[in-house]
Amino acid sequence: MLLHELRTLVRTLSDNHGVPTVVAAVARGESTPLVYGRGMPEGIAPGDAVFDLASVTKVVATTAVLMGLVAEGRLALDERVPGSSATVRELLEHRGGLAQWWPLYAAGARERAAALEVVRGLPPAFPRGVERRYSDLGFMVLGALAEEAGGAPLPELAAGVHRRLGMTATGYLPAPGPALVASARGDAIERRMLATGEPYPVPFGPGDFAGWREGLLVGECNDGNAWHAFGGVAGHAGLFGTASDLLAFGRGLLGSLAGRGPWPAPVTAAFLTAGADPAQAPGFRCWPRYGAVGHPGFTGSRFAVVPAADAVVVLLTNRLLAPAAPPPDEVWDRLLAAVAGAHGPGAPGSGPYRL
Structure with missing residues (x-):
């Protein structure tokens, strides 16, 4: 049932919205992960395709x-x-x-x-x-x-x-290789942000910067500040990675909650618990309706753990190359609902996890 849902959601983004490359993955407990993708680089398995993770960084x-x-x-x-x-x-x-x-x-x-x-x-x-x-x-x-x-x-x-x-495949400034997925066409979006002042008014225009990128971005992070100002390595963006690695990261978080991961359980719980805003824990975005916690990325990358389901959920896309650059919100919500549904939603406003 869940694999059918994965396939349906991937096809929705690929066929209905024109997103060139899409990977959806779910891991529950120690079972074999479900991974499905469309539009992979030639010879690359969906779990091994390397995406610009943007703010998932x-x-x-x-x-x-x-x-x-x-x-x-x-x-x-x-x-x-x-x-x-x-x-x-x-x-x-x-x-x-x-x-x-x-x-x-x-x-x-x-x-x-x-x-x-x-x-x-x-x-x-x-x-x-x-x-x-x-x-x-x-x-x-x-x-x-x-x-x-x-x-x-x-x-x-x-x-x-x-x-x-x-x-094994996550890091900054990736070496050229066949697994890299293109993320966007140059700096067109940020150039437009400077031209329009939307969504953030700033006292600069496109003419205040001479280094705009024009070509297809492959292995260069899409985020302009991360690339132009930080040389590709920043705390807010710049990381590249795969669905397989994000599943491993999520399993590390869930294992830590159970006292068998790289971080102590109390520290992990503190970082995964929403604070004053039910949609935000320290560092992590929360989806209280689904009892999920993780983070989205502007390029179309999303990751979450659902502790009540002992599950990790990943959606990686290059949505910025779609004709209308559709946000994956609706598809992401359907994916979280499919994973969390059997376990009941998280209590709204309570935060996704409490030790």
Whole structure:
């Protein structure tokens, strides 16, 4: 039944919406995962196709590293972030008051230090701690914090987590290869954002940056700030990975909740429990209706665990190459409902998991 649902949803995105490459995957307990895909690179199995994970980076790299640092006592969720008035928790929950987006490359930043200087020099855009305002900038700061507390570059710290989980194809700046899936055509979307001021008004126009990409993006992250300002390695975006690896990551989270994973159960539960906003835990997005927690990515990547079902759910697409760039929200909701349905929805507002 679930495999039939996977196939139906993948075909909906592929046939009805024109999304070139789609992979859906579900793993329950220790059973063999169900993986189905359409439009794979030649000779590549659906579970092995490498996608631009976009904002899924926020959990699979940055938050995963921060969980380890909290477990080791090198950071605390409620301590202040150096150089900021916000706490670690507030940035993780997008309540730190930072701007939601800012074209750092248009502001002249071409490398990590300059990019962080611009971010830290911006005035607060919202009152701190009052409401959730999803912010890429907050995770840029958190990526730098992870490096400072961990004593190593973010890719090295994240790779340490991934190795423990058997994730062999996840990382920043992937080497060229046949498994890479194209994500978008150049920087057209961000160029349009500067031209229109939508959805985020900024004091820049397309003429303020001369490095716009025009061709098909394969192995270069779609996110302009991650690529142009951070060189492809950032706390908010830049990671590439596969459905198989995301299933392994999710199983690591579920195993940790049960006391047999890479993170202590209390730390894992703290990161997977919604705070003031029922749709947001520290680092992780929540779907309370389904008892699910994970994260979406702008390129069409989505990942979640459903603890009550002992399940991991993955949807990877290159939706930005579809004729109308359809968001996968409806399909994603149907997939979560199919996985969580037999176990009942999570209580609205309660958060997806409590130890």
